[in-house]
Structures are given as structure tokens and as C-alpha cells.
Amino acid sequence: MSKILKGAAVIGQSGGPTAVINQSLVGFIETATQQEVITRVYGARHGVQGIMCGDLVDLAKESAANLEAVAQTPAAALGSVRLKASADDVAAMIKTFKKFDIRYFFYIGGNDTAETAHIVSLEAAKQGWEMRCFHIPKTIDNDLKVTDHCPGYGSAARFVAHAFQGDDRDNRSLRGIKVNIVMGRHAGWLTAASVLGRRTGKDDGPHLVYLPERVFEPTDFLAEVKATYERLGRCVIAVSEGIHDADGKPFLQTYAEMSGSAMAGEVDSHGNVQLSGTGALGDALANLIKEALPGTRVRADTFGYLQRSHPGDVSTVDQEEARAAGRAAVVAAVSGQYDHGTIALRRIEGDTYASETFVGALADVAKFTKDMPAHFLSGRHDVSSAFVDYALPLTGGITPMADLDFAPVELLN
Numbered sequence: 001m002s003k004i005l006k007g008a009a010v011i012g013q014s015g016g017p018t019a020v021i022n023q024s025l026v027g028f029i030e031t032a033t034q035q036e037v038i039t040r041v042y043g044a045r046h047g048v049q050g051i052m053c054g055d056l057v058d059l060a061k062e063s064a065a066n067l068e069a070v071a072q073t074p075a076a077a078l079g080s081v082r083l084k085a086s087a088d089d090v091a092a093m094i095k096t097f098k099k100f101d102i103r104y105f106f107y108i109g110g111n112d113t114a115e116t117a118h119i120v121s122l123e124a125a126k127q128g129w130e131m132r133c134f135h136i137p138k139t140i141d142n143d144l145k146v147t148d149h150c151p152g153y154g155s156a157a158r159f160v161a162h163a164f165q166g167d168d169r170d171n172r173s174l175r176g177i178k179v180n181i182v183m184g185r186h187a188g189w190l191t192a193a194s195v196l197g198r199r200t201g202k203d204d205g206p207h208l209v210y211l212p213e214r215v216f217e218p219t220d221f222l223a224e225v226k227a228t229y230e231r232l233g234r235c236v237i238a239v240s241e242g243i244h245d246a247d248g249k250p251f252l253q254t255y256a257e258m259s260g261s262a263m264a265g266e267v268d269s270h271g272n273v274q275l276s277g278t279g280a281l282g283d284a285l286a287n288l289i290k291e292a293l294p295g296t297r298v299r300a301d302t303f304g305y306l307q308r309s310h311p312g313d314v315s316t317v318d319q320e321e322a323r324a325a326g327r328a329a330v331v332a333a334v335s336g337q338y339d340h341g342t343i344a345l346r347r348i349e350g351d352t353y354a355s356e357t358f359v360g361a362l363a364d365v366a367k368f369t370k371d372m373p374a375h376f377l378s379g380r381h382d383v384s385s386a387f388v389d390y391a392l393p394l395t396g397g398i399t400p401m402a403d404l405d406f407a408p409v410e411l412l413n
Helices: 021-032 048-052 064-071 087-099 111-126 153-173 189-195 218-232 251-259 280-292 316-334 385-395
Strands: 007-013 038-044 056-058 102-109 132-137 177-182 208-210 235-240 298-302 340-347 355-360
Touching: 007 021, 007 048, 021 038, 021 064, 021 102, 021 316, 038 048, 048 087, 087 102, 087 111, 102 111, 102 316, 111 132, 111 340, 132 316, 153 177, 153 189, 153 235, 153 316, 153 385, 177 189, 177 280, 189 208, 189 235, 189 385, 208 218, 218 235, 218 280, 235 280, 251 280, 280 298, 316 340, 316 355, 316 385
Parallel strands: 007 038, 007 102, 102 132, 132 340, 177 235, 177 298, 208 235
Antiparallel strands: 038 056, 340 355
8 A cells, every 4th residue: 555645736638638628627626625635736737748847837726616617618728738758758847846846646638648647657756756646537539448438538429429410411401422530540439429319210320430440441431332322312421530451551541652642641759640630531532432433422521629629519427527537536646545547437337327436557548549349330330239328328418300301292283
């Protein structure tokens, strides 16, 4: 068992923002300011970057009203960053830790953020600075290991489901083939949420769903699009940005090499090739379809960053769980039971949905991703009812669409 430390705490936000990331921040602040062993509560502007240069704010000075307003506001209130901390970076951070007597480090983010928290924990121990390092989960990708699901996912999934509902209606009105690119580098959790607004047995879109958990074969893709279009006279397609060939090479890279076109090639400090923030993948798929089905109306959209912090589709379940994760991190850190850890969620068995937090090992989450399990997939291009049962409660429910399929109207002569 670890001993209980006394000293200041600092928290940062990292990676892509979400609609509920500030709920975790405020849950942390509410709980940390009530702990006798936590002497000061700091927020780092732009994550570890702010810690390295000592750019900290005193979070204990914020009023309850202001904190609640922050909790209800999407995106990272402290500012975010994409930075994998090196040994030199951690050395700079430890100087700040010593200057402000910081013994508790909390970091809100995804698997790359968990990796950074793990690096800080290991390097601080090597340099003899005793502290507690905790990762608070956040990612719309829903691909963290250990946890059943991630704060941020439910709200983003709700947005994606509603967006596809509207786009499907649009496609019924002005028929053609529509491709929508959804975030998901390694796992298809968010793209799969496109099906959550379907009605039963009404030929609702998306009609085809392509996820990184399945190898993407352009020839099969075109055959499936053609068959759907011939059957329905239209086709709505959900595609994860991370679709790839049998060797794991992203399709966009393969297409660029094949066609000689340019592609997004930026790489961040964690080694991730940029896939979001560009319409290149949608354009590539639309071009393939146009070549295979000349004369067909084909359009493509990339949801991109719109999915992350949309204020009109925040899930109340997601809000509550994000706040609970922030609170649980403080409780675990000051308990004297852990040197470091990650907060995770698990479902409580029962007729109605409920969850609880627990502490997982930081090393089990750092850097790794979690794919959708096989029983959540259906064939090459769809998801199962088991996935719907899993994901729907996290969204707080999807607004139903009325059945407006009219019978043919006889024209008067």
C-alpha cells in the first residue's frame, strides 16, 4: 500500500476535446478542493506544455457558479495539446512540480494521454520525486482498454446517429450515393454509431458500414455499393477514417500511391498520421464510385472535428459519467492505495442502465487501443444488434424519426 502524500495537485487536458471533458475537470476540482492532503489545486494550460513552462492557474478560486458553467461547456476549458513527453520534458515538468510542491498529477485524455501519464510516473520515480499520477479517461473513439466505454463517446455517438438520420432523409429526397467519413483511426466504435437512428425494417441508412476491424477491399466495396443502389435506388455509406488493406496500410495512402494524388501526411509526436481534418478519403471513395457507376449522383462529406464538441447532442449519461470519473480519480489518488492508475467504467447488472467507476493499471491503457469485439460486427459491412444494445444507453437515447413513407399519389388528368 502506498503512503498518503501531502502537497498540491495539478490537472491538464490533452488530445481531441469532447462535449463532456469539462465535466471531468469540474468533478476533479469539486473533489480535490475538499481534500485536506491536497494543499493547492492547479490547472495547467494546454496540458504538459503548460506544466513545463509553469503556466498554471489556481482552480480553487473559481466560484461554484462558474465551475458549473464550465462543466456545461464543450471542449477543453484549460486548452489541450498533442505532445508525447520525453525524458527531457518530464525533467522540466519535475522542476515545476518541485517549485509548486505538486505531488498529484491528473491528466484527462485518451490512450496517448495515458501513455504520457505513465511516462511521467516512471520518470518522476527515477528522479526521486514521489507523486501520484492518474489518468482520467476521455475519447470519442471509445477505444481505451480496461474500461467498458469512455466519457465523450456517448455524446459523439449521439451526434453521429442524428447526423445520419438527417442525411438519410436527405438521400431519400434527392436520391444518389452518399459517403460519410467518421472518426476512428484504429477502431470503429464511432462509425458504428451511425446505425443507432435506424428504424426497424424500413431500409434506413446507413446501408453499408465500413470499419477498421474489417479489411477494406475496394473491389468488394464497389460491388456492394452497386448492389445496394440497384436495389434501393440510393445508398448511404458510413466509413471509418481508418479503413485499411490486409497489411494494415490506410486506404487513403494506397489510393494516393495508386492515383498519384496528394494526401495528408502530417505525423504528430505520438507517430499518428493525420487522417482527420481533410476530405481526401471521402473524395477518393467518391471518385472510385463515379468511375464504377458513371452518371450516378455521388457526394461525400467528412464529419471531422464536428463530432467532438457539438453542444446540441450532449448525452446526460455521458455528462454524469464524465463528472464521476473526475471525482473518482481524486478519491483514488488520496486513498493511499495507489501510486498511479486509470479510472475506468463498468456496467452494473440490472434492468436499467447504470455504471460505476474503478481503478485500473495505467500500463494497461497507455498507448494501446481496443477494437470492437467480433460479436458487435455483422458481415463485412454492418454491425449487430448486440452493438446497438451496448451503445444506445450511452447516448441517452436517439430522437425517433416519424415514418413518412407516403403511398404513390395518383395525378389527376
